[in-house]
Each structure stands twice: as C-alpha cells, then as structure tokens.
Amino acid sequence: xxxxxxxxxxxxxxxxxxxxxxxxxxxxxxxxxxxxxxxxxxxxxxxxxxxxxxxxxxxxxxxxxxxxxxxxxxxxxxxxxxxxxxxxxxxxxxxxxxxxxxxxxxxxxxxxxxxxxxxxxxxxxxxxxxxxxxxxxxxxxxxxxxxxxxxxxxxxxxxxxxxxxxxxxxxxxxxxxxxxxxxxxxxxxxxxxxxxxxxxxxxxxxxxxxxxxxxxxxxxxxxxxxxxxxxxxxx
Ligand SMILES: [Zn+2]
Numbered sequence: 001x002x003x004x005x006x007x008x009x010x011x012x013x014x015x016x017x018x019x020x021x022x023x024x025x026x027x028x029x030x031x032x033x034x035x036x037x038x039x040x041x042x043x044x045x046x047x048x049x050x051x052x053x054x055x056x057x058x059x060x061x062x063x064x065x066x067x068x069x070x071x072x073x074x075x076x077x078x079x080x081x082x083x084x085x086x087x088x089x090x091x092x093x094x095x096x097x098x099x100x101x102x103x104x105x106x107x108x109x110x111x112x113x114x115x116x117x118x119x120x121x122x123x124x125x126x127x128x129x130x131x132x133x134x135x136x137x138x139x140x141x142x143x144x145x146x147x148x149x150x151x152x153x154x155x156x157x158x159x160x161x162x163x164x165x166x167x168x169x170x171x172x173x174x175x176x177x178x179x180x181x182x183x184x185x186x187x188x189x190x191x192x193x194x195x196x197x198x199x200x201x202x203x204x205x206x207x208x209x210x211x212x213x214x215x216x217x218x219x220x221x222x223x224x225x226x227x228x229x230x231x232x233x234x235x
Contacts, residue, residue, distance in 0.1 A: 039089030039102060040082040047098045048086070048105070056086055056105040059113050062234050067209040070201075070216045071226045075234035076113040079205050083233055087204050090141050099139055106232055107148025110202070114149050119228055120198060123158045124150040127203040127215055128187070130167035145232065146202035155200075161193040162201075162215050179210035187215050189222035201229040 035044045040052035048056075064073035077083045090102045126142035134140055143159055150157040166186045174182070199219055201212055206229070216227035 036098075039093070040085045047089075047094075047101050052082055052086075053105045055082055057108050057112070059083075059109040061113050061116055064206055064209065064229070064231075064234060067213050067216075067229075069220055069227065070209070070212060071228050072117075072119065073206065073209070073212065073229040073231070074113065074117055075206055075231045076109050077233050079233035079235040087233060090144075091137075091204065096139050099141060099144055103141065103144035103148070107145045110145055110230055110232060111149045111152040114153065114200075114230055117230075119200070121153075121155055121200040121228065122197040122225075123161060123194075123199055124155050125158055125161045125194075125199050125201050125215075125219070127201055127211060128159070128162055128164040130164040132167050141204055142202045145204065149200070149202065149230070158193050160190060161197075161199070162187055162189045162218055176208045176210065179208055180214075183210050183214040187218035189215075189219040189224065191222040194219050195223035196225050198226045199224050199228070201227060203229065203231045205233045205235050206231040207235040 036047045037044055038046055038049040038052055040056070041049060043049045043052075059076035062075040062077065064075060067073055079087070086102055086106060090099055090106065094102060124146045126140055126146040128142075129137065129140045140159070143157070146157055149155070164186060165188050168182045168186055199216075201215055201219075203212060206212060212229045212231070216224075216229070219227050
C-alpha cells in the first residue's frame, strides 16, 4: 500500500519510540489487522507465495534494441503479468525486508539470464537513485537485484561508481525526447572506480532506455571501457 511520505514518516517515528521488546508484538498485531498479501496473486499471509516465487525465477532473454552508447542490453521478460506486479511491489509497496524477499527470485532470474549471455564484465553497477528518493524509499531496488547477479558470478558491486546528481521527476508519460532532456547531465561517474572497466548496469525496467543511456554516457565520460545493461523487464 502506497502511503504519502508525511504519514510514512509519522509512522516511522511512532515505531522508533516503541521499545525493541515490543516491536515484534507490534508487527504481529499489524499483520493480524492488515495481513500481508502475495505481491503477484494476492494470497493472504505472505508477501510472496511459493507458487509465484517459482514463476518469477524463470525468465527469457529479451535482447534490447541498440541504445548507444550502451554496447549490449538485455531484459529478463516483458513488463507484464506477475513480473510487473512484483516490480511494482518492489519499488512502491515494500518495506526493506519485503523488498529483500521480492528481490530474491527476481535477482535469481537476472543471474540465470546473465549466465546465458556470457558477457565479460568487470563490475556490477546498480542504476542509482537520487539521495532524496533513496531516503524516502529506504533502499535502491536495483542494488537489491544487482547483488544477486554479482554474488553468483563473484563480481564486485560498485554502487558509488555512478551517482545521480539531480532528482528527475517521474518519467512516466513523458516522450523519449523529454526524458532525454530531463536526464541530460543527471548522472556523474567516479573516474577512479570506472576507469578501464567494463560495467554491467542493473535496472528494474527499461522503458525508453534514456536513464540507462545517460548512466552509460556518464561512465564512459569518466573513462569506462564499455557499458552493458541488464534489466528485469522491458516495457
Ligand atoms: Zn502468489
């Protein structure tokens, strides 16, 4: 359930005042009043049921159309059905522990697709959120996904390699040209982290590719050798 930031912050403060011993009881009481529901099928009492988790792990390779300056790009499914529901819940309806639970099968799906791509990669770089968005959400969903890929292939995750300098308003409903303009110079990369490296950018959804391309350009400007990208879904 999406709550507005003010109410969310009030709720967090209320929770912070509860002694640690009572917090589990508080969570239990909340679960009784508002039982968790599977993000995909709505089944009660779990944030993700076993059936939907099994389904989310299985993905297909969708090669993304050319998005210069990105060398190669792939997604792990269409932004539809249970994958869409899971991504929406991961981004907009989760606390940190729910997000981690959802990111597990989704990250495994990305790792399975990455294994088939046989790309040579030096570092895994989650597409960054602006610090204000990160504070509001409490986690970067691309980071939660990227760690699964990195862990499985023994690659370093370098979340600070690319940072978001400007908070861009929601890109939903904007044309490709409008997105490009809004994202120009929105990212910067750290030369000492990307110089000579082949990056794997990780993001949840590729819509027009404008965000990924802007990140890639920032990394290349800072000396990266090549940038590829893997997203969970392609819209
Ligand atoms: Zn389910």
